[in-house]
Amino acid sequence: MITIQKVIASPGVGSFFFDDQAAIKAGAQRDGAAYTGKAITPGFSAVREPSESVSVMLVLSDGYIAKGDCASVQYTGVGGREPRFHAGQLAAQIEQRLAPHLSGLDVRSFRESAMFAEQIIDEIFVAKRAAAYGVSQALLDAAAHVAGHHLMAQVIKDEWQIEKPLAAVPIYGQSGDERYTNVDKMILKRVPVMPHALINTLDLVGADGAALEVYINWLRARIAQLRTSDDYQPVIHIDVYGLIGAAANGSIEATANIIERLESAAGPHELRIEHPLDAGSRDAQIDALGNLRRTLKKRGSKVAIIADEWANTAEDVHLFAEAGAVDMVQIKTPDLGSLHNSIDAILDCHRYGVGPVLGGTCAETDLSARATTNIGVATGVTQMLAKPGMGFDEGFNIVFNEMSRVLRVAQAL
Known part of the structure; x- marks a missing residue:
């Protein structure tokens, strides 16, 4: 022993x-x-x-x-x-x-x-x-x-008795403040989900969402310009830190109006909006996001709404998923503490048909990123953040290469 x-x-x-x-x-x-x-x-x-x-x-x-x-x-x-x-x-x-x-x-x-x-x-x-x-x-x-x-992925698969084989999952790129240069890098490297964009101030959203609409129009055009084949159709994922709701003065209808315009700007690309509004507490957030999601669905929108803030524990994630309040939940791994909580939360999302986003933070390390990559490979998450850092290249290197190593070793053994 x-x-x-x-x-x-x-x-x-x-x-x-x-x-x-x-x-x-x-x-x-x-x-x-x-x-x-x-x-x-x-x-x-x-x-x-x-x-x-x-x-x-x-x-x-x-x-x-x-x-x-x-x-x-x-x-x-x-x-x-x-x-x-x-x-x-x-x-x-x-x-x-x-x-x-x-x-x-x-x-x-x-x-x-x-x-x-x-x-x-x-x-x-x-x-x-x-x-x-x-x-x-x-x-x-x-x-x-x-x-x-x-x-590490095999340990997770065995201990949680996950029947599906270890498999690659889409990697989600994070641009940080370099919302243009890093997008170019992501397109050239054919990143499947991007760019996060760090929309963390109201001026980046603009009055009635106008500035963010301009950015997404640019993003769509840039993908078309730089991609080397038409089969590259990345998902556009934008984290707005609750600021669309703030720009809409807290109105669900006005928030939905802005999101619908952003969806039109995204064109053929699937659009995912993370933390579109902030209601100030967990229970209020579940209610507000559920209301927003239902409003969008009634209008025929296909935008995926992602929970982030206030989903800080496995219990929180369970409540968001159980309520059907969102399409996806970010499993922000440092917030959940011990890794077994992240694994439990991901599998709980799967049970409710909610997409788990294996996230984390730019502020962590190569070692933690490699460990959580093994979780993504074992549990089949919807997407997995390229981390750490805000430079994109380094985080993408760490996560992609760890995933590739794990799958090759598992295949060879």
Whole structure:
């Protein structure tokens, strides 16, 4: 039996920034890569701060070191999320307070060990989800090592008794602020779902949605111009951070009007709108998105509505899916904490016929991105975010190559 002999943790950096979303929505202005103005959200000392991570290393009794990275999302501390963590403090807590509980733990069953670790973390940590996220990645790595194949996706498939084979899933590209240059890169690399576009200020939506309509018209034309074959028809996925609803002054009918115009602008491309409005709480969000979705369907719209904010736990995701409030739900992996929660949430979405979007954040790491890629391959998600970072190329490289490696090894063994 292989067990944990020692737990080590080291402070690290994430691949982007932690941003105070409340301050940005309140009018903080960009100044190069920074923001002017004062922080609003508790835990922030500035509107933009470097994202942080903590590497968790489990030294096993046979000498293998299993690894995972604690991380949080770019807009931490809002939308029902826990406050941002500080890497030095979290690393010390893991070594001093969690390590004694994990020493001697049998790591053969990922699901059992992850649930055990999560229970301990819930009792002693403030940054519960960030800590559980990294620890569970290391436990999944350990279970794959003990199994002898080192395929984290196969561990998931076996432990959750998933009948479908491991398979490639569409990758979703994220442009960040480079809404034009990175779109060109995505088209040239034939990314199947794009570009996110980071529509995080009202001026990017425009009065009555006019600015966003112009952007989507450009996007459609650019795809037609740069693609090398007509069979490349990417899905257009735009994250608007609740701002279409804000531009519509909270009116469901006016929000639907804007979305219908965006659908027309997208032309032949399927359109997906993430977080079209923000109702201020989980239950209100479910009601509002359900109302919006029904309104659009009655009008004959085929736009897919995606939940993001307020779907922060497996229970939250279940309630969105059960209510039929949306077409898809982003499974924002750091928000759900331990990886077994993300797996459960994805499979729950499948049961209700809701498309799971395996997301995450630009602010996490290569290690966490590779671990969650294995989840996507094992569970057959609708799409999977290219992460981390905002440069697109790096995240696409990490996720695509990990998916390719996993599938080739599974085929060869």
